[in-house]
Amino acid sequence: MKGRQIQYSEQELCFIKSHCTLPRRELTDRFNAQFDRALEVSHIAALCKRKGWLTGRTGQFVKGEASWNAGTKGVMKPNSGNFKKGHVPQNHKPVGSERINVEGYVEIKTQEPNVYELKHRVVYQEHFGAIPPGTNVSFLDGDPLNCAPDNLIAISRAESLFINRSKLSGLTGNLKVVAKNLAAMNVKKHERAKAV
Known part of the structure; x- marks a missing residue:
């Protein structure tokens, strides 16, 4: 649909505005099911951006809300990329190489x-x-x-x-x-x- 303006009815615009706090993927799926349309996420996201209908998410923690990694400062937990103690890498060369x-x-x-x-x-x-x-x-x-x-x-x-x-x-x-x-x-x- 690039290059053509998408026309929305008043009812469609009211639906999008009232549900603008939803994630854009979910909003697009609901809109397409409700109005039998085949719009993409980028179309709905662009409309919301033009109209200033924001999701309300700022990407910041609300005061008093704990982050997922609270209390883990300085803690390094082992993962698949960590070397175990005494592990010798494959490319290690001995003295004299x-x-x-x-x-x-x-x-x-x-x-x-x-x-x-x-x-x-x-x-x-x-x-x-x-x-x-x-x-x-x-x-x-x-x-x-x-x-x-x-x-x-x-x-x-x-x-x-x-x-x-x-x-x-x-x-x-x-x-x-x-x-x-x-x-x-x-x-x-x-x-x-x-x-x-």
Whole structure:
């Protein structure tokens, strides 16, 4: 009936006005049964809205009326979505589990609940001791998935800066070790020149 105005008789309007406090579904059903019409809930609701015939419900509690959840402040009752004590989720990974992060590095779970560290740094620390501050662990073959101890090398940020500026960052294997040693000498030279 969209686009056409619905005509109501005076008797129909009086019926709707006198029963406007009913829920709109019930009002529509009663109206259609009484007057043998086939109107939808939206038609009756629109008429009541236009005429200002409200249901009288404000959505607020009347003073002195108790709400359905009165006295349950702070109470969380168990439901189907709650975990039981000791429950282990399906996607739980034990300590030692590995994953590849968005940058392509392998991460290893080192603590519960979800503490992950870069695997190449963990392996380096296990085999060569603590990583000095301001030092990065790099891969000799350039493959971030190869975390073997003989593939890892510690390069300071100053050395890394020299290697990148000299366009030596693409080197792999023994050439990377040579580039690191060259960078270390250059950093020492720069530090001595700065001290004088």
